[in-house]
Amino acid sequence: MSLKKRIIPCLDIKDGRTVKGINFVGLRDAGDPVELAKQYAAQGADELCFLDITATIEKRDTLVPLVREIAAVLNIPFTVGGGINDVALAKEIIKAGADKIAINSAAVKRPELISELAAELGSQCVVVAVDTKEIEINDQEIPHQVRNKVFVAGGRVETELETISWCQEIERLGAGEILLTSMDHDGTKNGFALELTNTISRKLSIPIIASGGGGTSAHFEELFKDTEASAGLAASIFHFGELPVPELKKQLNAAGVAVRN
Amino acid sequence: MIAIVKYNAGNIGSVTNALNRLGIENKVTDDPAELKAADKVIFPGVGEAGTAMNYLRERGLDQVIRELKQPVLGICLGMQLMCSHSEEGDTACLGIFDTTVKKFPATAGMKVPHMGWNSLNTEVVDQQSSILQGLKPDADVYYVHSYYAEVCKNTVTACDYILPFSSVLQKDNFYATQFHPEKSAGIGEQILKNFIEIPA
Numbered sequence: 001m002s003l004k005k006r007i008i009p010c011l012d013i014k015d016g017r018t019v020k021g022i023n024f025v026g027l028r029d030a031g032d033p034v035e036l037a038k039q040y041a042a043q044g045a046d047e048l049c050f051l052d053i054t055a056t057i058e059k060r061d062t063l064v065p066l067v068r069e070i071a072a073v074l075n076i077p078f079t080v081g082g083g084i085n086d087v088a089l090a091k092e093i094i095k096a097g098a099d100k101i102a103i104n105s106a107a108v109k110r111p112e113l114i115s116e117l118a119a120e121l122g123s124q125c126v127v128v129a130v131d132t133k134e135i136e137i138n139d140q141e142i143p144h145q146v147r148n149k150v151f152v153a154g155g156r157v158e159t160e161l162e163t164i165s166w167c168q169e170i171e172r173l174g175a176g177e178i179l180l181t182s183m184d185h186d187g188t189k190n191g192f193a194l195e196l197t198n199t200i201s202r203k204l205s206i207p208i209i210a211s212g213g214g215g216t217s218a219h220f221e222e223l224f225k226d227t228e229a230s231a232g233l234a235a236s237i238f239h240f241g242e243l244p245v246p247e248l249k250k251q252l253n254a255a256g257v258a259v260r261n
Numbered sequence: 262m263i264a265i266v267k268y269n270a271g272n273i274g275s276v277t278n279a280l281n282r283l284g285i286e287n288k289v290t291d292d293p294a295e296l297k298a299a300d301k302v303i304f305p306g307v308g309e310a311g312t313a314m315n316y317l318r319e320r321g322l323d324q325v326i327r328e329l330k331q332p333v334l335g336i337c338l339g340m341q342l343m344c345s346h347s348e349e350g351d352t353a354c355l356g357i358f359d360t361t362v363k364k365f366p367a368t369a370g371m372k373v374p375h376m377g378w379n380s381l382n383t384e385v386v387d388q389q390s391s392i393l394q395g396l397k398p399d400a401d402v403y404y405v406h407s408y409y410a411e412v413c414k415n416t417v418t419a420c421d422y423i424l425p426f427s428s429v430l431q432k433d434n435f436y437a438t439q440f441h442p443e444k445s446a447g448i449g450e451q452i453l454k455n456f457i458e459i460p461a
Contacts, residue, residue: 003377003422004401041446046378072278077403077444097274099405099444121271122307124374124405176374207372228370230377260378260401 004260005224005252006046006231007245008209009238011036013052013082016066018239031239034069040238041076043245046260048074049179049209049233051102051129052082053154060089064096071097079127081179085109087116094121102127102179105152108159108166111173118174127209128175131155132163132196133183148196155183167200175206179233182212189215189237192223201228209233217243217251224257263457264299266326267291269316270306270338272441279443283450285457293325300461301331305443306338307405310362311350313342327355332459333435334392337406340430340437344410358430358437360413368423374407375422381440381448382418384425390417392436392455393429400448402428402440410439 011018011033018033037048050070052063067080080093081102090101101121107114107128117126131151135158139145148163167178180200182193192213201208207230210223214234223232237243252259265276267289280287280303287303288295296302304326306313317323326333326343335343342354347362354362365373382398398418409426412419420428420439430437436456442449 002371003375003379006377044446071274072281075279075282075444075446075450077405094271095274097278099272099275122309124307124376124407176376205372207376230372 002258003230004046004258005229006209007044007220007248007259008047008049008231008233009040009045009245010049010051010211010233010235011239012235013050013066014054016062019053033066034073036239037070037078038073040245041074044249044260045076045238045245047076047231048078049102050078050080050082052080054082060092064092067093067096067098081127081129085113087113087120090117090121094125100125100127100176102129104129104131107170108150108152108161111169114170114173114175118176123174123176126175127177127179128170129179129181130163130167130170131181131183132193133158151183163196164200164203167204171204171206177207177209177230178204179209179211185213186211187236188213191215191219192227192229192232194222194226197223197229198227201230207231215243217248217255220248220252221255221257224252225255262299263287264296264302265289266296266302266304266322266339268306268313268322270308270313272307273305275441275443276303276305276336279450279453283453283457291320291322293321296322296325296329299331301457301459302326302329302333303336304333304339304343305336306342308338309349310338310341310347310352310354310408313338314352314354317342323355327357330434331461332456334456335430335435335437336443337439337441340439341408341410343430343435343437347408349408357435358410358413358415358432360411360415360427360430362408362410364408365423371423373423374405375409376405378402379404379420379422381420381428383421384419390429390431390436391459392431392438392452393417394455395451396448402438402442402445402448404440406439
């Protein structure tokens with residue numbers, strides 16, 4: 001028996017409130033994270049993801065109490081990410097009640113952090129988020145080559161890393177899961193990055209959470225039928241009631257995708 | 262009063278939160294007298310078997326837990342520590358359940374840890390258990406584990422992932438779940454309520 005495919009609403013948190021960017025710019029306010037969290041759990045979300053995009057260096061004072069507040073009301077697992085760059089802070093967040101922590105830029109900067117977190121917290125607590133974008137490389141011999149490159153700092157900074165090999169490195173270093181966000185698809189509601197998600201999910205043995213582009217139940221259906229992704233993550237379609245979680249699950253069930261009811 | 266065993270394992274706070282949401286008085290303690298006096302005891306945990314057993318032995322809690330007479334609920338690592346032996350760190354455990362804990366074998370296309378929502382019971386062994394009252398065998402619960410307890414005579418329900426393993430164990434006053442009821446939404450709350458309501 002295989003695991004149910006997971007539906008994960010993502011809540012971007014800024015200054016204690018939920019926001020969601022369209023292609024990472026133009027933030028809209030979508031409410032109180034604790035209230036939203038309760039609502040999603042009641043609707044049948046399988047897991048929640050909170051990404052703190054507040055631009056503060058000192059996260060302990062704001063994020064840790066918020067995690068504690070969320071943990072008190074939530075009866076499903078949740079992941080917390082955004083600016084976590086050391087083991088001590090990760091431990092505090094887990095201790096406050098999060099089930100997993102997600103790291104992104106800090107892992108690119110210092111990949112050993114993944115191993116340190118896995119050793120300290122267990123692999124199952126360590127999610128590495130990867131923001132990926134297609135870049136056209138105009139080589140003299142092969143023009144218009146498309147490569148998938150890793151971006152950091154909320155998608156603003158391109159790195160040297162190639163997405164597929166970085167994901168393999170993340171697995172080798174001991175992460176428990178990868179949250180793969182296609183920046184090309186994020187905010188478009190035109191469907192997930194199926195080809196890349198499929199390639200990575202087949203190469204790796206750890207679960208892949210696909211993110212970016214999920215706009216309709218058909219997009220989730222093709223994600224789960226055409227790739228080995230374990231979960232689909234989205235934000236605004238859930239926050240603004242465009243595709244309520246119960247409706248999405250009903251559609252997936254009807255389409256023969258095993259989800260939790 | 263429900264006592265939650267305090268030891269060097271993670272996620273004890275999640276159990277406290279879950280009981281608080283249900284309005285059930287609880288206390289996290291490693292005091293043998295308090296554990297013995299509690300109406301019920303929950304033995305939770307996420308962590309590594311060897312270091313957890315060492316911690317329990319150093320404080321004499323291994324003997325205390327084994328000798329508890331009231332209903333006891335082990336969760337995840339707590340359940341595995343209630344078995345006789347774990348492959349994780351080649352650890353001798355409490356020996357309450359007559360089974361051993363093994364690591365899931367590497368299997369193509371099957372991810373380990375077994376993490377996420379899966380059925381309580383994919384292979385019906387026995388649905389007769391007071392903590393499962395009112396639940397259907399296909400109810401989904403939340404699992405996170407790389408090791409599993411082999412199916413044995415104490416197995417109440419078995420889930421199948423790579424191979425069949427004990428999802429719920431019971432022997433006398435000892436109950437245990439491999440999954441996390443405290444993270445399993447309404448189904449998990451029902452299981453916790455059922456445990457709380459077992460007559461003393």
